[in-house]
Amino acid sequence: MSALAAAPEPPPQPAPRYLSPRTGDAQITRAVSRPLLARAGWRWWAGFLASLVVTIVMFVSIGWLFIDGVGIWGINTQAVWGFAIANYVWWIGIGNAGTLISSLLLLTRQRWRSSINRFAETMTLFAASIAGLFPILHLGRPYVFYWLVPYSNVMGLWPQWRSPLVWDLFAIASYIIFSALFWYTGMLPDLATMRDRAHGRLARKLYGVFALGWCGSARQWREYESFYWAMAAIAVPLVVSVHSVVGLDFAAGLMPGWQETIFPPYFVVGAMFSGFAMVITLAIPIRSGMGLESFITLAHLEAMAKILLMGSIVMGLSYASEWFAAWYAGAAADRTLLAFEFTGAYAPYYWALLLFNLGLPQLFWFRAMRRSQVVLFCVAALVNVGMWLERILIIVNTLSRDFLPSRWGFYVPTIWDWLLLAGTLGFFCFLFFCFVRLLPIVSMHELRQLAHEEREG
């Protein structure tokens, strides 16, 4: 590995900035599969066990919710949505970026994606699955969530197709299934590589079973490309639709601050923004922890920082258009809400949100900041916090100040709200710790293809 890290930097021009043209196929295989074949170090074990403990906290808080009901949360007759819906919107937002990175950057031939698409897609799969839990947990009677599914029942009942909750179910379920197929198909050739490399008998068997007998024949590759590109092409509208439906959950309601036509695209941009922030937050520890500095380079981090900067500007425009619409429309409820956002009980959080989402990313106008891992990690992590604050504030600000002043009230989270949020974060980390030990976190076959293209010019 040290030899690989010490490989001479490519010349400044022409294009190959993301992968040294001297990188050989075998080198790629060795560097990516080595962490899977070697024994885990203490750092992995420490992280794995810590995240396992927090995962248990998640299952305990879900268990208690099933026993005692949604009353364990801070929600009340006024603030009927609380952390659960904010967490849902936040997680599904993170869950959108992986597929966007993978498909949009593939279709636009941004070849640097090859180093980051695998773990971005994995992030999508885990985050979307966690997100899908929250609307179910929030149902009140979560064990009958299957009533949302059109199935033949003795009462001849059907779901209410005009309800955003039903749209949510279809959007999330389709999205998770779709993402899993896309992720698994992209991984098949790498699973075959692992099957041919694994030391243990059991490991070889398991990789072999999941590789389905992939042999890398030209016929298989042609089918692979045909299917994979078609999936990428329909992934983009799918991702947009999924988060638009989340935006419609709010926009279809009649509350001040929610009923806005800008919500679907505003939510899609927010999802991209928080998702890229999460990719950066994950990429920095992964590249150093797994010794992948020569594949996930500073140039990759810089490209993602630029996208984050652009996202931040679009977010600023969205916020500004909300403020403008509230002022320009002149409705008393909207203006009261806007004043409450900036000066009310939750105002410190609102100012923090503006600082994290709009202020800090402006550092990325400077090249030195884009290439500083410490700055990048801190800003990306704070953008994640800022986006979570945005989601919770959309909910509690509106519900605290709706049309009738007699119904004004507050939302105060309980310990179970916090434990469930922390628990899902721990579960996400737990899944990632498993993933980095079991599956290749960088797409080896795409890197090989990239290396060949670099060599042939």
Added chain:
Amino acid sequence: MLERGGVIGRFGDPQALVGAVRQARQRGCRRLEAYSPFFDQEVIEALEHPPSPTRKIMFIAGALGLCAGLGMQAWSAAFSYPLNSGGRPLLSWPAFIPVTFELAVLFAALAGFAAFLWRSALPRPYNPIFDVVGIEAASDDSLFLAIEADDPNYDAASLIELMKRAGATTIEELRP
């Protein structure tokens, strides 16, 4: 079918393999297959396999999903379980669009995956190519070209010679 045997040569780079494919095709060989650790457009074009039907299948399945989704909602909301909600129209199709779209995408994706598996002959736990010595390099850093024994112009000795001249590093004859 490799089950009947064939000649398999190992190549270090795609260009050499493409050269061997062209020469073999000039001799009239038609039952060729290449094995590579990554997608290479030139190799695929040289082999002249028939085009993949996957995208057509996905399109048809997507259209079916669209009809099924819209049909299910329209039928259930307007005929099977009509629910008068404040005099609003029963066939309120704009509200049916999200589910219709998601189902169209889901149908296309599932059908595409099935078509991909079917056309790639997967899952296939055993494949005669796995018997070739050093074949694990086909998922690492080498390409392999197989000329199958049921080719009408199959002649092991001359094909081995052809591959040697084209730059194969090792050549193996697989017998049934």
